[in-house]
Amino acid sequence: MTAITHEAGTTALPTGVGRSVPAVGELPLVADPAKVSPKDARELSKLYFDRLQSLEEGTEEYSRARGTLIEMNMSLVRFSARRFRSRGPQEWEDIVQVGTIGLIKAIDRFDLSRETEFTTFAIPYIVGEMKRFFRDTSWAVHVPRRLQELRVELAKARDHLTAVLDAPPTLAELAAYLEITEDEVVEGLVAANGYTAGSIDLPAGDDGEDAGRSYADTIGAADPAMELVEDFQALAPLLAKLDDRERSILRMRFGQELTQADIGAELGYSQMHVSRLLSRTLAKLRAGMLTDK
Numbered sequence: 001m002t003a004i005t006h007e008a009g010t011t012a013l014p015t016g017v018g019r020s021v022p023a024v025g026e027l028p029l030v031a032d033p034a035k036v037s038p039k040d041a042r043e044l045s046k047l048y049f050d051r052l053q054s055l056e057e058g059t060e061e062y063s064r065a066r067g068t069l070i071e072m073n074m075s076l077v078r079f080s081a082r083r084f085r086s087r088g089p090q091e092w093e094d095i096v097q098v099g100t101i102g103l104i105k106a107i108d109r110f111d112l113s114r115e116t117e118f119t120t121f122a123i124p125y126i127v128g129e130m131k132r133f134f135r136d137t138s139w140a141v142h143v144p145r146r147l148q149e150l151r152v153e154l155a156k157a158r159d160h161l162t163a164v165l166d167a168p169p170t171l172a173e174l175a176a177y178l179e180i181t182e183d184e185v186v187e188g189l190v191a192a193n194g195y196t197a198g199s200i201d202l203p204a205g206d207d208g209e210d211a212g213r214s215y216a217d218t219i220g221a222a223d224p225a226m227e228l229v230e231d232f233q234a235l236a237p238l239l240a241k242l243d244d245r246e247r248s249i250l251r252m253r254f255g256q257e258l259t260q261a262d263i264g265a266e267l268g269y270s271q272m273h274v275s276r277l278l279s280r281t282l283a284k285l286r287a288g289m290l291t292d293k
Contacts, residue, residue, distance in 0.1 A: 033071035041072040042119065048072075049112050069107050070100070076119060077103050080126045084134075095130055102129030147191035153178060154188045231289070238288040246281045253278060 028044075030036060036044065048069050055062040077099035084095055106122035114121070135148055157177050161169035175182045239247065245267075252258045252266065264274045 030068050030072065033068045034074060036072050038075045041075065042117070044072060045069060045118050046112070049110060049118070053112070066107065070104060073103055073107070073118070073122065074100070076122055077126055080123060080130065083127075084130060094133065098129045098133040099126045102126035105129070147188055150184070150188035151191060154185065234289055235285065238285050242281065242284075246277070249274065249278055250281060 028047075030044065048065050052062065052065055052069075055065065077096055081092065081095045081099055084091075102125040103122060106118070106125040109125075110118055110121055154174065157174055158169060161173055161177055165173070169177070171182045171185050174185045178185070239250075242250070248267070249263060252263045253260070258266070260274045260278065261271045263269075264271045267274070269277075
């Protein structure tokens with residue numbers, strides 16, 4: 001530890017603090033905040049928090065002091081993240097990022113007058129952000145936060161009542177214990193199914209007719225012919241409103257597949273006249289099919 005002197009008096013200068021650089025206001029300028037040890041960071045943080053109280057938010061000096069606080073205390077984030085190591089290295093960066101958000105919130109809300117160590121104050125914020133991250137991203141499907149929290153409460157209630165009753169609790173017992181309705185219990189239990197999701201390529205069963213088949217094999221597909229059924233149902237009343245000549249032309253053109261010239265010869269019309277009648281009839285039907293009424 002080295003001592004430096006500034007207007008506020010003599011301050012012990014921990015390892016990692018630049019010894020040849022001037023102080024920032026009443027603060028020693030930390031050359032590399034990320035390399036300051038946790039022990040020294042605790043002492044320096046008190047100086048920086050005390051200075052922040054007298055600085056105007058948004059000024060360059062305020063931003064510099066706040067940024068130094070964040071970098072010096074990143075060890076708290078890494079320390080908190082270790083409890084989630086089992087989730088694998090691929091999530092480590094995300095965990096540290098959300099933990100940093102918690103650290104920043106703690107810095108912005110910390111008050112020296114509480115006489116509480118910043119470490120004690122910050123850890124719950126950091127861990128809380130990490131847990132919130134897992135809660136919001138671990139679900140296989142999107143479920144409202146209210147139901148996510150209810151799932152946890154139901155799991156705790158089921159474990160407790162099973163131990164007390166020596167048998168799995170009923171819906172009524174769960175509802176009475178949590179002081180909610182049975183419908184809410186059912187809603188929470190159904191929502192809990194969304195926490196994990198299996199692949200549709202997994203086997204649907206080990207024996208019987210489903211043996212060797214995957215769930216994907218049992219999922220039906222949309223039948224294109226269903227659209228034709230709907231169209232026919234909508235078309236039938238429109239055809240009934242046509243006159244005899246219009247229905248005859250449609251029957252010969254689409255039922256008997258006659259050409260317009262053949263239809264003209266059958267009815268005594270020119271091919272051009274048949275074309276106009278057919279176009280007018282089809283436009284009438286098309287307009288009726290597209291109407292919302």
